[in-house]
Amino acid sequence: MGSTGKSKKRLSTARELTRVVTDYYLECHRARAEGRPVGWMPPMNGGIEIFYAMDLQPVFPENWSPVCAAFSLAPGHFEISEGMGYSRDLCGYLRNIVGYVHSDMNGPGVPLGGLPEPDMLMSFGGGCVPAMKIFQILESRFPRAKVFRADVPQVACEDIREHHVDYAVSEIHRLIEFLERTTGRKLDQERLHRTVELSDAACRLWDEIMSLRRCRPAPISASEIGIMFVMVTRQGTQTAVDFLTRVRDEVAERAEQGIGVIEDELVRLFWDNIPLWYNMGLFNEFEGLGGVVVAETYSAAWSLRLDASDPVRALALKSLMSYSLVSCLSIERRKEMVLKACRDYGIDGAVFHRNKSCVPITLGQDEIIRALDEELGIPSVTIDADHMDSRNFSHAQFKARTDAFMEMLLARKNG
Amino acid sequence: MHPHAAMEPFLEAVQYRRQRLEGAVSRGEKVIGYFCTYTPVELIHACGFLPVRIWARTGPAEKACAQVPGFICPYMQLSLENALSGEFLFLSGVVQAYTCDVACGCVNIWKATFPDLLVHSIPLPYNVSPEAGAYLRSCLEETVEKLVSAGGTYSDEALAESLDLYGRIRGILSALHEQRAQGTLAMTSADLNVVAQAFFAMDPVHYLMMLERLVADLNSCRSILAPGIPVLVSGSVVEDAGIISLVEALGLRVAADDLCTGLRAFTPASAAGQNPLEQVGNRIMKRFPCPARSRQSQRIPLVLDLVKSSGAQGVIFLFQKFCTPHLADYPAVCGALKDAGIPSILLELDGNAGMEAQALTRLETFAGMVGA
Numbered sequence: 197m198g199s200t201g202k203s204k205k206r207l208s209t210a211r212e213l214t215r216v217v218t219d220y221y222l223e224c225h226r227a228r229a230e231g232r233p234v235g236w237m238p239p240m241n242g243g244i245e246i247f248y249a250m251d252l253q254p255v256f257p258e259n260w261s262p263v264c265a266a267f268s269l270a271p272g273h274f275e276i277s278e279g280m281g282y283s284r285d286l287c288g289y290l291r292n293i294v295g296y297v298h299s300d301m302n303g304p305g306v307p308l309g310g311l312p313e314p315d316m317l318m319s320f321g322g323g324c325v326p327a328m329k330i331f332q333i334l335e336s337r338f339p340r341a342k343v344f345r346a347d348v349p350q351v352a353c354e355d356i357r358e359h360h361v362d363y364a365v366s367e368i369h370r371l372i373e374f375l376e377r378t379t380g381r382k383l384d385q386e387r388l389h390r391t392v393e394l395s396d397a398a399c400r401l402w403d404e405i406m407s408l409r410r411c412r413p414a415p416i417s418a419s420e421i422g423i424m425f426v427m428v429t430r431q432g433t434q435t436a437v438d439f440l441t442r443v444r445d446e447v448a449e450r451a452e453q454g455i456g457v458i459e460d461e462l463v464r465l466f467w468d469n470i471p472l473w474y475n476m477g478l479f480n481e482f483e484g485l486g487g488v489v490v491a492e493t494y495s496a497a498w499s500l501r502l503d504a505s506d507p508v509r510a511l512a513l514k515s516l517m518s519y520s521l522v523s524c525l526s527i528e529r530r531k532e533m534v535l536k537a538c539r540d541y542g543i544d545g546a547v548f549h550r551n552k553s554c555v556p557i558t559l560g561q562d563e564i565i566r567a568l569d570e571e572l573g574i575p576s577v578t579i580d581a582d583h584m585d586s587r588n589f590s591h592a593q594f595k596a597r598t599d600a601f602m603e604m605l606l607a608r609k610n611g
Numbered sequence: 612m613h614p615h616a617a618m619e620p621f622l623e624a625v626q627y628r629r630q631r632l633e634g635a636v637s638r639g640e641k642v643i644g645y646f647c648t649y650t651p652v653e654l655i656h657a658c659g660f661l662p663v664r665i666w667a668r669t670g671p672a673e674k675a676c677a678q679v680p681g682f683i684c685p686y687m688q689l690s691l692e693n694a695l696s697g698e699f700l701f702l703s704g705v706v707q708a709y710t711c712d713v714a715c716g717c718v719n720i721w722k723a724t725f726p727d728l729l730v731h732s733i734p735l736p737y738n739v740s741p742e743a744g745a746y747l748r749s750c751l752e753e754t755v756e757k758l759v760s761a762g763g764t765y766s767d768e769a770l771a772e773s774l775d776l777y778g779r780i781r782g783i784l785s786a787l788h789e790q791r792a793q794g795t796l797a798m799t800s801a802d803l804n805v806v807a808q809a810f811f812a813m814d815p816v817h818y819l820m821m822l823e824r825l826v827a828d829l830n831s832c833r834s835i836l837a838p839g840i841p842v843l844v845s846g847s848v849v850e851d852a853g854i855i856s857l858v859e860a861l862g863l864r865v866a867a868d869d870l871c872t873g874l875r876a877f878t879p880a881s882a883a884g885q886n887p888l889e890q891v892g893n894r895i896m897k898r899f900p901c902p903a904r905s906r907q908s909q910r911i912p913l914v915l916d917l918v919k920s921s922g923a924q925g926v927i928f929l930f931q932k933f934c935t936p937h938l939a940d941y942p943a944v945c946g947a948l949k950d951a952g953i954p955s956i957l958l959e960l961d962g963n964a965g966m967e968a969q970a971l972t973r974l975e976t977f978a979g980m981v982g983a
């Protein structure tokens with residue numbers, strides 16, 4: 197069983213994140229109180245910018261799951277959903293959110309007041325199966341919510357052609373039409389343009405922050421990756437840009453002054469797959485042995501650019517590419533991305549989380565492990581775990597494997 | 612010897628499928644594999660390839676476990692095991708309609724492992740609308756392009772012929788399923804499963820001849836099957852007809868199925884459209900939906916209709932272990948059945964032949980409960 201452990205944060209801006217998170221959830225509840233329509237949607241698509249451009253409130257149930265994991269609420273939610281007949285073999289995000297919406301959602305013990313009930317549901321066809329099924333289940337849980345049934349082609353980034361883009365563009369137009377009809381608000385094109393510009397600015401800042409991690413010693417590690425909260429929930433807002441600017445400045449300053457995550461950075465590590473949200477402290481365990489996780493695959497999901505000169509097309513492309521980065525990218529492309537990251541960040545060893553809860557990201561890992569070894573001589577270790585369900589994680593096994601791995605990496609360095 | 616002589620060629624077609632396909636390839640034919648029955652087989656056929664459904668095996672996944680985790684469905688895991696063991700050396704490519712995350716990930720692994728194969732995934736639309744229809748046609752055109760680049764040739768005339776051929780086959784198979792629902796089919800569902808599996812593994816022209824002979828044989832056959840309590844079997848891939856026999860041996864009669872190795876592969880037989888490509892697309896969009904490609908609100912009423920029209924007294928969910936699309940829909944489907952007073956049981960197929968003692972006991976209890 198995995199214990200709940202929070203990670204140690206060194207950035208003052210990362211600590212500021214707590215306020216950013218609280219503000220976001222307060223805003224969600226205020227929206228409800230003020231009669232501003234609340235829509236629940238999956239993350240990583242162009243819907244968020246349209247919502248912000250129309251002063252609608254987006255809520256991300258998938259992103260609520262890490263909050264539940266961090267506050268140890270997930271086990272209770274699993275009990276509820278499993279009691280309803282949802283198999284333990286299903287993604288933990290699905291089991292958690294289903295359990296959550298069938299519990300006392302805004303009850304006294306629920307952190308941040310919980311989620312406000314949706315007026316609208318953006319039920320996607322596209323992305324991974326659990327993400328789609330979550331919304332289909334929500335449709336029956338919230339029968340009064342107006343449902344937009346979206347479609348996004350499930351195509352690998354490198355195979356995207358004009359007809360995929362055209363279809364995604366037509367879906368964005370349909371979404372706008374649905375929102376205008378349902379809420380009685382009109383989308384202001386100038387506002388949309390500005391929102392997409394802000395979204396692009398956030399992505400650019402994200403890239404800058406990520407590339408500062410190339411410095412030795414690394415100024416931030418995966419422990420600080422919670423900053424991606426703003427990429428999930430705040431894309432297209434000035435809040436995200438302001439926060440990320442402050443993070444970028446602080447990280448740049450640390451890099452310039454040679455301030456690392458730990459005093460003596462001996463080994464630089466790469467992390468593949470989603471972190472264990474109920475035990476982010478694991479990243480610090482590497483640090484105790486001189487290892488720093490300086491890069492990871494999932495942060496690449498925000499490494500996109502949006503061309504604001506054609507906002508609708510930019511959002512269609514974002515929807516097409518973001519999800520395929522995690523769910524249907526070819527192994528060739530994934531290999532390329534991981535190998536490039538390992539070269540760029542000077543990686544000594546890679547940690548692969550074989551994630552029982554996320555089949556799309558886990559499938560193909562073995563090929564990448566082989567390529568890392570054969571093409572770059574970088575060794576890897578595989579950890580069997582689950583990003584949501586601590587029952588699928590053994591801390592003792594983790595420790596045994598990573599200690600031996602770190603020992604081997606250190607011996608290689610010294611030899 | 613099988614009681615229906617006309618069943619023999621189907622059994623042989625399944626038993627010797629690899630050898631026969633290897634023989635066909637040695638005579639210059641080209642074979643394209645697919646996993647999901649949303650794949651437009653008539654399009655592949657029209658381009659001059661023989662489409663065959665990739666099959667799994669029973670037993671452990673020894674080679675595949677170095678490439679895929681243990682928590683994916685045995686169908687995809689053991690298909691890869693087959694491929695790594697040299698079972699599919701006759702394939703020129705894999706053309707696959709996008710099904711689920713596991714199918715997508717495994718297709719990617721096939722692509723990386725067998726770089727000489729044409730590997731193409733068709734990102735089907737999830738919605739049914741005129742825009743989705745136009746998009747799907749573009750996807751089909753792209754598929755034609757890929758097939759032509761792999762040595763195929765395409766014409767609307769050839770597609771019209773292939774549509775006609777597959778339409779006739781699917782029409783007969785749908786009629787057999789219909790007769791089964793009415794209780795007038797003089798063959799077991801286990802046999803019907805074998806008939807379907809032969810369809811997935813052989814030349815359609817030859818298959819149609821066999822099928823017509825089978826129908827003639829069934830029409831002249833006076834034997835009446837032992838009546839059993841009608842049930843519906845719902846799930847994805849059921850390659851082992853033995854499981855269906857087991858169900859039938861308990862006094863149950865599979866009156867209908869909601870399987871991709873059954874009804875979902877054949878319904879509807881064809882669809883109208885202004886040109887052959889549009890007909891292919893329209894059929895895909897009208898297909899009896901599977902949980903991987905549809906929303907619960909769309910699918911559940913259809914499953915309930917199927918239960919009603921077949922007179923099923925209970926539902927046996929026969930899932931591939933770890934199959935997310937089916938497992939995620941299960942509580943909602945199960946709940947809707949419960950509200951309609953229909954009992955159900957869930958059994959998971961783990962890739963081993965037969966059924967574990969515990970599962971068998973549960974099935975026996977279920978049979979008793981529905982009155983068998």
Ligand code: SF4
Pocket residue numbers: 287288289290324325326327470522523553554555556557
């Ligand atoms: S991408 Fe992975 S973690 Fe996210 S919902 Fe899909 S299966 Fe779950």
Ligand code: SF4
Pocket residue numbers: 684686687710711712713714847848903931933934935936937
């Ligand atoms: S739908 Fe289910 S059985 Fe079919 S490939 Fe996907 S996981 Fe496997």
